Each structure stands twice: as structure tokens, then as C-alpha cells.
Amino acid sequence: MSHRTKDEVTDVAARNLYNRYADAKGLSQAKYEDVYGLISRVGFATVKARRVIDAAAIIMDRYSGKVPDTVEELTVIPGVGRKTANVVLADALGKPAIAVDTHVHRISNRIGWSNTKNPDETEQELIKIIPVEYWLGFNPVLVEFGKKICKPIGPRCGECSINAYCSYYRETSKNPDKGTTKKAKKNSGK
Numbered sequence: 001m002s003h004r005t006k007d008e009v010t011d012v013a014a015r016n017l018y019n020r021y022a023d024a025k026g027l028s029q030a031k032y033e034d035v036y037g038l039i040s041r042v043g044f045a046t047v048k049a050r051r052v053i054d055a056a057a058i059i060m061d062r063y064s065g066k067v068p069d070t071v072e073e074l075t076v077i078p079g080v081g082r083k084t085a086n087v088v089l090a091d092a093l094g095k096p097a098i099a100v101d102t103h104v105h106r107i108s109n110r111i112g113w114s115n116t117k118n119p120d121e122t123e124q125e126l127i128k129i130i131p132v133e134y135w136l137g138f139n140p141v142l143v144e145f146g147k148k149i150c151k152p153i154g155p156r157c158g159e160c161s162i163n164a165y166c167s168y169y170r171e172t173s174k175n176p177d178k179g180t181t182k183k184a185k186k187n188s189g190k
């Protein structure tokens with residue numbers, strides 16, 4: 001539900017669903033209007049209300065009410081891409097996985113850990129170089145870092161504690177104009 005939605009709004013909507021429906025069975029039998037009413041403030045709520053009911057129904061029908069624990073099975077569920085699947089694996093099931101959202105994608109490309117066009121490609125590069133014991137906490141750390149320091153526009157490189165290791169910083173400090181070039185805009189993750 002977080003797509004195109006502020007974290008605070010997503011949190012309230014998720015809490016509303018958890019409070020109303022105890023499990024996948026309850027949600028799979030929910031009325032569309034009721035679910036829509038609980039999540040109406042998230043972006044594209046009309047589509048997402050239908051999707052969460054359908055997702056719950058798939059989990060009931062195919063997996064006997066137990067959330068599957070592989071990316072392959074999770075991404076069969078409509079609306080679930082690799083990022084969401086990896087969030088479920090890492091945050092809900094405690095399995096090592098790197099969820100790559102726009103923050104992780106942008107920061108990885110700026111630093112030089114990857115040189116990729118989309119988050120799925122970035123994930124493939126990161127799993128080659130990040131030791132598996134760091135996968136679980138990787139997304140939350142980079143998301144916070146991306147909100148506070150390595151912002152999409154106007155990264156705070158001067159106060160960044162890892163700027164000595166960052167390709168973007170090396171390039172832009174040699175040539176300050178590069179911070180506004182096409183490449184810099186590409187690296188904003190937008």
C-alpha cells in the first residue's frame with residue numbers, strides 16, 4: 001500500500017486493516033467497501049482495496065493461509081513486485097533479503113556500488129557485494145539515510161560520513177557543476 005503514499009498514511013491504513021481483520025481468511029472474505037473505507041487515504045486506494053482482498057484470497061487458496069516464503073511465490077500475487085516480496089521476507093519472516101526501493105537504488109548508484117537502470121538490477125548487484133549478514137537491516141538503514149542525508153535532490157554530501165567512499169561526491173567535488181548535470185539527475189533516482 002505504500003506506493004505513492006506517505007509512510008504515516010500507510011501506517012494508519014495498515015493498522016486499520018490489522019485491527020479489523022485477524023488473518024488472511026478474514027480479509028479474503030471482506031467486503032470491498034469496508035476495506036476501501038479503512039485504506040481510503042492511501043494513493044490508488046480503489047485499486048489497492050481490491051488487491052489486498054485478492055492477495056488474501058490467493059494466500060488462503062494456494063498456500064492454506066500461510067504467507068509464502070520465496071520471492072518466486074510472492075511475486076505471483078498481483079501487486080507484489082520484487083521489492084515488496086523482499087520486504088516480506090526480511091521484515092515479516094526474518095529471512096535474508098535486500099529490498100531495493102528508490103532510496104536504495106539511488107544511493108547505491110551514487111556511491112558506485114552499482115551502475116544500473118532499475119531497482120531489480122540494483123538488487124542483483126548488491127547481493128553480490130553485501131555480506132549476507134547485513135541484508136536484513138540494509139533497507140531500513142539506507143531509507144533513513146536517503147531521507148536525511150543522501151536526499152534525492154540536494155544530497156548533504158558535506159556532512160556525509162561516507163563521502164570519502166562515494167563516486168558521486170568525488171565527481172561533483174572536482175566539478176561542482178556536475179551536481180546539476182543529467183547524470184546527477186539520473187542518480188537522484190527520479
Ligand code: SF4
Pocket residue numbers: 107110111149150151155156157158160161162163166167168169
Ligand atoms: S557523499 Fe553525497 S551522494 Fe555520496 S552517499 Fe553521501 S550524501 Fe549521498
